Amino acid sequence: MTRRWLVTGCSSGLGRALAAAAAAAGDLVVATARRPATLDELAERHPDRVSAVALDVCDAAQCEAAVAHAVERFGGVDVLVNNAGAGLFGAVEEVSDDELRRQLEVLTVAPWRLTRLVLPLMRRQGFGHVVNVSSIAGRMGLPGLSAYVTGKYALEGMSQALAAEVAPFGIRVHAVEPGGFATHYGTSLAEAAGRIPAYAQVTGDVEAGLRGMAGNPALNRPDVFAHHVLRLVESPTAPLRVPIGADAYDFLQAVESANTTELTAARAFTQHPTEHPDADPAPATPTG
Numbered sequence: 001m002t003r004r005w006l007v008t009g010c011s012s013g014l015g016r017a018l019a020a021a022a023a024a025a026g027d028l029v030v031a032t033a034r035r036p037a038t039l040d041e042l043a044e045r046h047p048d049r050v051s052a053v054a055l056d057v058c059d060a061a062q063c064e065a066a067v068a069h070a071v072e073r074f075g076g077v078d079v080l081v082n083n084a085g086a087g088l089f090g091a092v093e094e095v096s097d098d099e100l101r102r103q104l105e106v107l108t109v110a111p112w113r114l115t116r117l118v119l120p121l122m123r124r125q126g127f128g129h130v131v132n133v134s135s136i137a138g139r140m141g142l143p144g145l146s147a148y149v150t151g152k153y154a155l156e157g158m159s160q161a162l163a164a165e166v167a168p169f170g171i172r173v174h175a176v177e178p179g180g181f182a183t184h185y186g187t188s189l190a191e192a193a194g195r196i197p198a199y200a201q202v203t204g205d206v207e208a209g210l211r212g213m214a215g216n217p218a219l220n221r222p223d224v225f226a227h228h229v230l231r232l233v234e235s236p237t238a239p240l241r242v243p244i245g246a247d248a249y250d251f252l253q254a255v256e257s258a259n260t261t262e263l264t265a266a267r268a269f270t271q272h273p274t275e276h277p278d279a280d281p282a283p284a285t286p287t288g
């Protein structure tokens with residue numbers, strides 16, 4: 001089956017690798033980027049299968065135009081991949097309201113909007129896939145990535161609700177959770193304007209690691225991500241949340257075990273009779 005894809009954030013990294021792999025597999029791809037010139041080479045390589053569109057996902061009119069273009073050029077959308085994203089570095093105390101809103105706009109509001117735009121098409125045809133590119137940061141809080149973590153957690157929550165809402169229409173939803181991939185993610189990471197020196201001891205190592213991602217040969221390669229997303233949309237049984245990369249499984253295994261320990265500790269804490277505000281007073285000691 002030839003699938004029709006709409007992929008956001010194809011100028012580099014995971015989105016670029018996925019758009020290239022889908023086109024190489026014979027599918028039709030609306031590849032989008034804020035700077036469409038970055039898509040020239042891809043579109044020239046696959047002139048009949050790749051259509052390049054300018055799209056800043058935070059621009060609602062451009063989102064509508066991109067979906068309309070997909071309908072006009074290829075007749076619809078079978079797979080929406082909400083991939084575009086960039087991080088903001090800063091602890092909760094360092095991130096302003098406006099910075100938080102901007103981070104949530106790109107990580108949560110824009111995927112929500114694009115999903116809302118393609119769902120009528122998918123419901124009409126009775127099938128489709130929405131693939132939301134989350135992160136292991138969608139399941140674990142990383143110090144210094146407070147706003148990014150918040151956006152990815154929200155995307156995961158939306159994906160879970162959406163999956164239940166659209167399953168009756170034949171639409172499948174996935175939140176893919178890449179581990180560390182050698183892309184521009186670390187270099188494009190913005191910094192909160194109001195950094196507070198005291199937080200350097202808590203967040204400094206995380207930031208240094210992220211900044212060095214692009215040149216880190218130990219990280220996963222974007223074509224591995226593309227390979228798994230192509231398999232995902234072919235599989236009738238793939239789970240909703242799919243970590244990608246061996247490191248993602250190591251991190252999330254540790255998270256699962258910490259969650260179990262926390263739940264056990266919380267149950268013990270709330271069941272302790274002296275901690276309960278309504279607990280019966282201890283029986284009076286007979287005084288004889």
Ligand SMILES: NC(=O)c1ccc[n+]([C@@H]2O[C@H](COP(=O)([O-])OP(=O)(O)OC[C@H]3O[C@@H](n4cnc5c(N)ncnc54)[C@H](OP(=O)(O)O)[C@@H]3O)[C@@H](O)[C@H]2O)c1
Pocket residue numbers: 008009010011012013014015033034035055056057058082083084085086087106133134135136177178179180181182183184185186188
């Ligand atoms: N790399 C990792 O280890 C990793 C891990 C977990 C999750 N992720 C997620 O994977 C996705 C792709 O990131 P990447 O690692 O491939 O990094 P990347 O190489 O920096 O690619 C990010 C892409 O998103 C685009 N983008 C950012 N803001 C946008 C906006 N407002 N409108 C449209 N496009 C926008 C960028 O476009 P410009 O070129 O115009 O900036 C670029 O094409 C992101 O959602 C990221 O959170 C990455």
